[in-house]
Structure formats: C-alpha cells, structure tokens
Amino acid sequence: xxxxxxxxxxxxxxxxxxxxxxxxxxxxxxxxxxxxxxxxxxxxxxxxxxxxxxxxxxxxxxxxxxxxxxxxxxxxxxxxxxxxxxxxxxxxxxxxxxxxxxxxxxxxxxxxxxxxxxxxxxxxxxxxxxxxxxxxxxxxxxxxxxxxxxxxxxxxxxxxxxxxxxxxxxxxxxxxxxxxxxxxxxxxxxxxxxxxxxxxxxxxxxxxxxxxxxxxxxxxxxxxxxxxxxxxxxxxxxxxxxxxxxxxxxxxxxxxxxxxxxxxxxxx
Ligand code: ZN
Numbered sequence: 001x002x003x004x005x006x007x008x009x010x011x012x013x014x015x016x017x018x019x020x021x022x023x024x025x026x027x028x029x030x031x032x033x034x035x036x037x038x039x040x041x042x043x044x045x046x047x048x049x050x051x052x053x054x055x056x057x058x059x060x061x062x063x064x065x066x067x068x069x070x071x072x073x074x075x076x077x078x079x080x081x082x083x084x085x086x087x088x089x090x091x092x093x094x095x096x097x098x099x100x101x102x103x104x105x106x107x108x109x110x111x112x113x114x115x116x117x118x119x120x121x122x123x124x125x126x127x128x129x130x131x132x133x134x135x136x137x138x139x140x141x142x143x144x145x146x147x148x149x150x151x152x153x154x155x156x157x158x159x160x161x162x163x164x165x166x167x168x169x170x171x172x173x174x175x176x177x178x179x180x181x182x183x184x185x186x187x188x189x190x191x192x193x194x195x196x197x198x199x200x201x202x203x204x205x206x207x208x209x210x211x212x213x214x215x216x217x218x219x220x221x222x223x224x225x226x227x228x229x230x231x232x233x234x235x236x237x238x239x240x241x242x243x244x245x246x247x248x249x250x251x252x253x254x255x256x257x258x259x260x261x262x263x264x265x266x267x268x
Pocket of ligand 1: 146168
C-alpha cells in the first residue's frame with residue numbers, strides 16, 4: 001500500500017516568519033500542541049480521518065477488543081503486520097525543530113494527539129511529551145494495568161503467539177491508545193490543562209482543532225493571556241482567536257523558525 005501523495009502547502013511569507021520568530025523568542029513558557037498534520041509529512045496517515053487506517057480496517061472498540069475473539073485475532077494480525085512500519089517511521093523537519101527548541105529550554109511541554117512517538121524519537125525529553133491519545137509503542141494489561149514495550153510484544157507475535165497475554169496475571173493486552181468511545185487518559189489530560197493555564201505562547205501544529213480537548217486548550221491559554229499561533233494546512237475554527245494563523249507547510253516553517261530563534265537566543 002502506498003501512502004497518499006501529499007501536495008505541499010505554501011511556504012511561510014517572510015513577514016509572518018518574522019512575527020513567529022518574535023513570538024517564540026519572547027516566550028518563556030511555550031507549549032507546543034501537535035496533531036496528525038505534523039506527522040503526515042513523515043508519511044503517517046491521519047488514522048481517524050476518512051482515509052485513515054482505522055476507517056479502512058475493522059475499527060476496534062473497547063467492547064470488541066474485550067469480548068470478540070475474532071476482533072481480537074484481527075487486531076493482533078493487524079498489529080503484527082503494521083507495527084514494523086510504525087517503528088520505521090522517522091521524525092520530519094517539524095518534529096526535529098521542536099526537539100531542538102526543547103533541548104534549548106524553549107519548550108515547557110509538547111502536547112500531542114499523535115500516538116506515533118515521533119516527538120520522542122526526534123529527541124524531545126520524553127517526560128515533557130504529553131500524549132493525549134496514548135502511544136502505539138506501549139501495550140497495557142486490561143486487568144492489572146501492567147505496561148509492555150511494543151517491541152517486546154512484536155517479538156512474541158512474530159514468534160507465533162496469537163494472543164499475547166500479560167505475564168503477571170494472564171489478562172488481555174491492548175495498545176495503550178484511546179479506542180473509539182473511550183475518554184482520554186486522566187493524567188495526560190490534567191497535565192495538558194495545567195500547562196495550558198500557565199503558558200505564554202501556545203504553538204499549534206497540524207491540528208484542525210475540532211474535537212475536545214484540542215478545541216478547548218488554546219481557548220484556555222488565550223483566556224489566561226497567552227499568545228496563540230496556529231500552523232495548519234487548512235483554516236481552523238480557532239483562527240479567529242489566534243495572534244497568527246498560518247496555512248503553510250509545517251516542517252519547513254518550523255525548521256526556518258527554529259534556526260532563527262536558536263541563532264537569536266544564542267547571543268543572550
Ligand atoms: Zn496483568
């Protein structure tokens with residue numbers, strides 16, 4: 001299966017880049033918020049979009065994973081086939097730019113709707129990445145909550161296990177991601193809310209800001225006096241409250257911005 005060809009969005013205009021750089025340089029508590037759009041440039045489809053993987057395959061629900069052996073079997077088969085592809089994905093210029101800013105102490109936290117782990121792979125400090133929808137690189141026992149590394153489970157699947165179970169209690173395992181109909185992980189949501197309340201600049205990249213809490217966090221930040229910048233291929237419902245709303249290519253934009261910001265802050 002080949003990935004959909006992605007037509008590049010326009011490049012950022014120089015005055016917009018100047019404004020973006022100024023906002024980031026003067027920020028002391030920047031929070032980055034990313035959605036599927038940042039990872040499509042790494043060839044990762046938007047899982048939940050109309051052409052997403054989940055739309056083209058059996059959509060797992062919490063009930064089906066728990067009680068339907070056929071759904072379970074399909075789920076593991078799907079994972080065994082597709083996980084190596086997920087593991088091989090590389091962060092793009094956008095992820096790397098955020099990681100460089102994080103390493104330079106410019107980023108308070110990175111909130112993401114993505115489950116691909118590419119911020120950590122790019123070099124973001126793992127404990128400063130808030131994964132609102134969980135991660136495909138972890139699995140969790142549905143009975144005792146013990147977590148397993150995706151690579152370890154992959155080895156077991158490839159060794160022929162058809163339904164890998166928890167080594168402690170024998171309970172069923174599932175990816176530590178949000179399935180349809182589930183609420184977001186409490187801890188991640190609480191941390192995301194907390195950093196949104198104290199940030200002075202929320203930089204949103206590749207989220208259409210339609211579903212909660214994506215739609216809510218920038219509003220909270222704005223109400224507390226933060227600047228809001230939205231970098232997305234298409235217009236979002238929150239462009240009206242943004243100090244800067246840019247419909248441009250995310251990777252190139254963030255790379256150009258990070259180069260300038262890091263050059264300017266080095267002098268201080
Ligand atoms: Zn268990």
